[in-house]
Amino acid sequence: MDYHFKDLESKWQKIWAEDKLYRAVPDKARPKYYVLEMFPYPSGRIHMGHVRNYTIGDVVARYKILQGFQVLHPMGFDAFGQPAENAAIKHKSDPETWTLKCIDWMKQELLRMGFSYDWDREISTCLAEYYRWNQWIFLKMLERGLAYKKASSVNWCPSCETTLANEEVVDGGCWRCHTPVVEKELEQWYLKITAYSDCLLDDLGGLENWPERVIAMQKNWIGKSFGVEIFFKLEKGDILRVFTTRPDTIFGATYVVLAPEHPLVKKLISGKPQEQEVLRFIDRVAKETKLARVAEDVKKEGCFTGAYAVNPVNGEKIPVWVADYVLMEYGTGAIMAVPTHDQRDFLFAKEHGLPMRVVIQPKDQPLVVETMQEAFETEGVMVNSGVFDGQDSSGAKKKISLWMEDKMMGKIAVHWRLRDWLISRQRYWGTPIPVVYCASCGVVGVPEKDLPVVLPKNVTFTGEGGSPLAKVKEFVETKCPKCGKPARRETDTMATFIDSSWYFLRFCSPQCATAPFDKEEAAYWMPVDQYIGGIEHAVLHLLYSRFYTKFLADLGLVAVREPFQRLLTQGMVLKEGEVMSKSRGNIVDPDEIIKNYGADTLRLFILFAAPPEAELDWNDKGMDGAWRFLNRVWRLADGLGTAAGGSRMSSQGLDAVVKKMHQTIKKVTSDMEGGFKFNTAISSIMELVNELYKLTEDEQRSSVAAQAVRVLVVLLAPFVPHICEEMWRMLGNKTSVFKASWPSFDPSLLVEEEATYVVQVNGKVRSRLLLSVDAGEEEVKQAALADPKVREWTAAKAVHKVIVVPKKLVSIVAS
């Protein structure tokens, strides 16, 4: 009987679904395992990246099922977002119809891959039953001051016509369409993620099973720096606060610089001869795009304000400048400039003829201001620094900070790069922000009992910009929940990253109608034991989810403070070293491959070709190889496997098969436990198959061979479930292979009686010896020295040293 993947795969997909084989059922008496892959945006078609992502998760889920865990492996759709809105404008339809159709197509494709999802738990974030809980969580944040509205300079994508969070700006452009982002002054809603800066950073330390680079990226993004805020007295009694991480250089500050946007600038220059010049400068800087302003080769520009500040440590009066190299968003928007020990200050001082003073001397060659070519930024001995002269600069940092604090000259401070999360979007296809504006009561949150604030359906899309909801009169006009007077609804919607920030909790109890999720269910299933997805979410989604989990934990709704125990970031699928994309025209369509080879072959190729974290170059020949292997296994099951209960014979070949079988169980198990090394797990299964092919026809009819095939089928089942299910039944089993249990190996069968010792003379392999494993060190040593080949190489030499590594190797040093 040939391997007809087509009938076989659809047959089992249907039966598995009917039998609800993958239903997740909590059972406190048994260990749980929650495996989750990042859910897709329903674009309508799955691509190879999805296939790889979901195949990895599926193998994990099936392996854990076979290990006897209660497995939760859900799937859903991240269904809000701009593409649906754009498609609606283009096709003159509405985003909901379009999205639901896409979900349907995509689900059919996922079903054809045979993934082990509990489809009863499917969620779509665009449904009111889901997004009402976005609103609910938002209101909880509003109550606690963690959601707030403020006017500020924001990132604006001119093409998407909406604001963007800092995390959504990639290389100065929009993360979705790459259009350069511009700044705009707007009043917008924010979530106070910075309230969690400290634990978002500290808890990274506990994420031992996260990739190093994701941790590093999040650390970078949060950007904690320790330093001092120093108080400089200005004229008219104003105090200028300046942040520095180098308090050890304070005695070398020869001027201070404010960002052009700094609130004190206008006051400082008022009435000064420099006033007009400074105003012109500020105006010019304001017109520059952020990208141009931070461009690397641009010369730093600035001008003198005419004002002076007093350095608190030495009473020195130093000039106050305004310059474009100081950013309002970071620190206090003002710096002290130490040209001798900061390269940017150095260049600026040279350009504008500002004074310089050395306060840190390197240990070898003393610095002279006049001959310095660049700033000296490393540590050394402090000079010109009053009572700190002669001290080591790195050691003095802390002392000088405490001293300044003590003398009220400044205070020890920590600054962060992380900004609050801007969540307002001027788009339609998202969660309405549940807020009402009342002339007498102000900003009023929609009461919980009035949720959800439903997204209206009768909206026309003009593509002209501005929040589409603002044009829907019936939506905008409402009554104030507090006083009952006419009021106006917020017409912006929430950023779609909100939807994915807690969906993993919703999967624990997707039908829960009284809360975002059932506390008990979440207590059982959380945290996600294994999360799998692309590296592109290293900061965005993964940071937001960590924030949400911490907030929900503070509400007492969930016990864990970190959502994802282990994280696997799968590599990209490439074609000839390039990303698959429509514009390159190099897309390999999963549906085509499934049609020609079947889902199992596709899965096997993807799993075997590279470890899951590594990039995977698509290779048609590799597909053929996977296909050949499955056929090879099929013939094995079809031929010798069916001889169950066959003759009880023993032979060398069968002994080898038994040994190999136990080795394979051990290897596959340890590859799965030690980080999902699917490629090597599969290669060891291939070795077992090769061993079975070496048997004679008689040997193949033996019960030993049949047993080996049974084990083989179970070991292979997580990787290629359909063919294994079929083979399992061919072997006479009446229930699913996934009801079987993972085989265990007998360590005693793996113990060798003899070991091959490699014998090295002066580091080179010269001979091999087959010796009993019980041989003592001295015995091994003598045997090695007596070996004729060894004697050839040691003749006329004195043996100085002999090292014996039990069961492995003898190393002889002779000269």
Added chain:
RNA sequence: GCCGGGAUGAUGAAAUUGGCAAACAUAACGGACUUAAAAUCCGUCGGCCGCAAGGCCUUGAGGGUUCAAGUCCCUCUCCCGGCACCA
């Protein structure tokens, strides 16, 4: 500049964490079966020298530690990714 990850046959990749480098597969070549092809099965397959036995060399480059280094340490080159006028 700072941080993180890499570099191994013609190719994708292995290497029990310091103990026989190249498992498994792909491509290529050879053989068996066949009238022939496909499929299948078996074999060869890092480089150089050699008829062979065997020897020498080989994990981006150079140095070091060690009986022993792809693996540890130092210096350097190149590639990928993140952050960055961050004070």
